[in-house]
Amino acid sequence: MAGAVESSLVNEDTSGTETIAASAVGLAAVLFALSLAALFEFVAITDPIAGVSMVVLLGALLVVLGAAVVAFGVGSRLGYVATQPRPSAGLVASVAFAGLWFVVGGLVASQTLGLGTVGWGATALVTGGVAFAATALPREDIGSTLPAGSLAILTGVIFLAGIIGPSWVWDLGWEQQASFNAEFAIPVVTAFCSLLAGWASAKAYGGFGARGRHVGAYVLVYLNALSIIAVLFLLVAFTVLKGLPGLFNGLAFGPGAGPETTLFGVTFTLPVSWPFVMNGVALLNDINGVLPAIVGTIWLVIGAVVFAVPLGVGAAVFITEYAERGRFTQVVEVATNGLWSTPSIVFGLFGLAFLVPRLGNGKSLLAGMLTLGFMLLPLVVITSREAMLAVPDEYRDASAALGVSKWQTVRSIVLPAALPGIVTGIILGVGRIAGETAPILLTMSGSVAPPGSQTVDVIGGFEFTTAPPFVDNPELLQATSALPYQLYSLITAGVGQSSNIANIDEFRWATALILLVVVLSFYAVGIATRYYFRRKLQHE
Template structure:
């Protein structure tokens, strides 16, 4: 923190003082505690175990206490002039409300449960504790108001953990009709997390020397911690699926000449040098390793079909609505209808496909029905985002084109659509992310068996046939039931049909399926983002 300089009341930068360093260490301590709390919440560190040679709960309690004491010391030191700061007269009502909330909880819980005075007294104690915390925040000068109540909160919480009043095996039976209890495993991480947020905020304000700059620092730290926790959450989720899924995915995988299955590429038969049975096999009785190839291919074709249906229709509708239709009641109705369609539950789309499409396409579940159903689901988002993208194309381009005597349609095709393409692609990316993971519509319109042998992998391109009677082209593959990854995963988890006999490790198989689904969806994302990047570059740099 030595590199950070601050400007207080003086214009000239001061040298970093030792007291600044104390506040900076307090901020760092908050960050460490925040990370520990999140790790404990996801059971990455064990509450019953030890951490750096100390029992985890004792360590958390000790750190919290230290943080609390540091915060109070800074505030009180500032009040008595030993620390140079620039505080406002009061910390403000919002800070007061923020400080009151945890004290309400503590006051109520201690009075009614720990001391056993019952609900009524507990309520009074809760209000009283909150009021004291509020007054202690609002009434004194800002340096005391924003440190003392929060520092005490940290110190009290820390001491409770440190002294073992609430230990790793602590449980509070709520005594409701339902089985419900608050356990240490839940309480300790959550309490640590929230008190740390308060502590980080208070120490950031202290570091900024209170006043306007202090508030800026406080808000900055809060926002930063929130952003980090969101990224951490996303990362944890993906990492968890990857860790769980990789063993099943690589089950029986092999690299080396001649290990992979034979395949035909451009008419030449080659033997692939890699073998990943999980993505190259179906499920069959005599397979050494089982796989989900039919479901992967089914998902890919499903998405391709839905995009081919929805994008031309959606972009066309958007062109009509933005460029041709006068803004009026009709466009408003269409707008409301598209927004409504986008929020329609997917099972309703599935039911529509089941009742309307299936009887019209061979009276059985089919890939085509699934494609059309998902295409309808994708359509509203494509319309909405394409419209936004076209509306954001500057009117100057249209004027310039019209002033050159170029017709409206040619202007749309050569100027408006190219400029709107990145936005359209963004919409398609978002939509594909949603439909690729949909289970309910597939369940109703397209899904065949849970375990499909490799021989039933859908081959859309190879199945086109020319016939002598209208419509002259037929594709039986489109009219057959097939599987897709989300449905397969759902079936594996709920039914587990025949897993025991055909798959050696059912759990690894499920996780591997989830990982493959994630990879397929992320691949579509990657394709979309690359496309968008390409169009943007063409628009800006040529």
């Protein structure tokens, strides 16, 4: 074939050069991690590390990395390193590098050299054009290393020379106060350059060509995924670290340590005392807690699930199995999708205007349950419908061929097969509604820092009456608190400072941690349920 690049089937021993490329990838990863650490202020950029300040270290590492990348590319071009590069690095890389160098050239010209609009425009065009040519025209080994490596070197030199130092600030000069400071700019630029150089050195490690592109993309995707997971982990870790001190205040074990509890008519004393989750807020408490809000949140979620799941699954059964597929089902689908994306405050307003006047004309737990149930309903319908559509028609055929009626088929074949999907939908929905603040604010919130005596007792609240409907539950019709609402009011209104809460900041973070734990426990229950049903369906 004309123009085809011949490459050997078995590569010669390239371990020496591969080690250099691999160390460049490793260095890029280290730089990326360092810049993330600096960005989240685990390390200040002026902190000395190994005798030099962070900025200098980052700059020096960037120069080393860039030099390694460029050296590898040039070495490959001159034939010192055995690689299989393509004739060009490709259009995507060329355009990306051109855009990048356009920005860099423009910024250097306008900010550092102080040229006017014409000046920086021309400089930016020239640097962008040169970068495009440098990427597109030479062979791939030069094209993908030179622009990336020289950018890293340039950035490193700028850091080392102190042009961007710790006290550097770039005032954008807008009407609003807007500026980039060094604490933000240096880590972000370093992270970006390390990603770019890491990609180039990963390509070099793969020997360019198809394998090199694969390795390059692999490194980018991997680093990206890792940093996302790191951010998630960071979020949870941050909340846990901040929340722990307030959480275990006054924790005590031992017989008779805890409060008296009555469960199903049996009164006993708990062997553990955990004030933060067993107390409310009161003037005479030694340590205040959020028990009413925890119990309120749990009952809220249970009520919403009990209300929405049967309704939602029933509706999904109807539109999937019984209703003729056509205009009607389409309208229902559009409506459910629309409802799911409706802002929660609108649901809250609906609850306030429609439910509250009809349920005792006051904010109540029941109104909150129903409002959140309405919020949950569309997601249950959507996911149940998807799960039922995914059940193979063969099962329905087989069941019909055995002479089993449609409803029995739905009940004993379709629903069990769809259950894991349905449970997934409920998990997602509960995750959303358990942390909702706006609807609760409007429909059920009472005191922002309720005392322990106001803990809602739904089971104990049922009482029989002589008049229809013969059963009554005043607890359901009482206003109560929930964790997201309590957190909101603790933070925005500063409520609680007057209520003998010793350390309000600790109290807030502990409340946030408890909210996180409650929501994650609902998740855990849901995931365990899904796992159980999945196990039952599969043959493992």
